[in-house]
Amino acid sequence: MNIHLQHSARMRGSSLIMGFLIAMLLGSSPVIAGQPYYDRSHEFSIQFPDGWTIKRSSNPETVIKAVYRDTLDRIAQITIAAYRLPKIVSQAEANELSPDDMWEGFKEQFADFAVKRHAAGITRIRSRRAVWNLIEITDPPQARSIAKHYHFVRGSILYRVTAITDSGAAFFQEVLPIMEESIGTLAFGL
Secondary structure (H helix, E strand, O other), X not given: XXXXXXXXXXXXXXXXXXXXXXXHHHOEOOOOOOOOEEEOOOOEEEOXXXXXXXXXXXXXXXXXXXXXXXOOOOEEXXXXXXXXXXXXXXXXXXXXXXXXXXXXXXXXXXXXXXXXEEEEEEEEEOOEEEEEEEEEEEEOHHHOEEEEEEEEEEOOEEEEEEEEEOOHHHHHHHHHHHHHHHHOOOEEOO
16 A cells, blocks of 8 residues: 555544544534434434435534435435423423424414425324424525424423425425435434
8 A cells, every 4th residue: 555545544544533532522423324323412313314414503402414415406304403391391291292283383483484284193203202294385485495394202302303305395205205214213212
């Protein structure tokens, strides 16, 4: 092996070690293709789709997100956000949240946006009860998106797991099975 290749291999090894150390300090693991992502501070793991870019967000509630950009520059994302429940909400009340409750909260939070709810329901992510809403934002133009928001409670935290795209119903339907397969791997209790 020539000196340049040896140096490149050492640099890649150093970068990988540095990534592991930074991730340990941040309480999460680096994402390696085919490996689960671990978030130690929220005690969960998830397997993101191969080829998606894993990013931190500037939004303090967003724990992690995986982003995919196709050749037509359309964007799909899986985001995981965590919110502290207000103290006035009991655990029993939190566990009984309905899709309608979350829809009303969404409309209140985005009162200036033109939004439509296409479907709603209750499902399970692994063994956790999750309520979901399929929502489309049509205005303002820079916020146009279609998203399936899943909400569930764990302890005193309300989690929102979102499968979202920025480019019409056809693209959303194309990538939704990939996003739902990934969301189905979300597991707590590390």
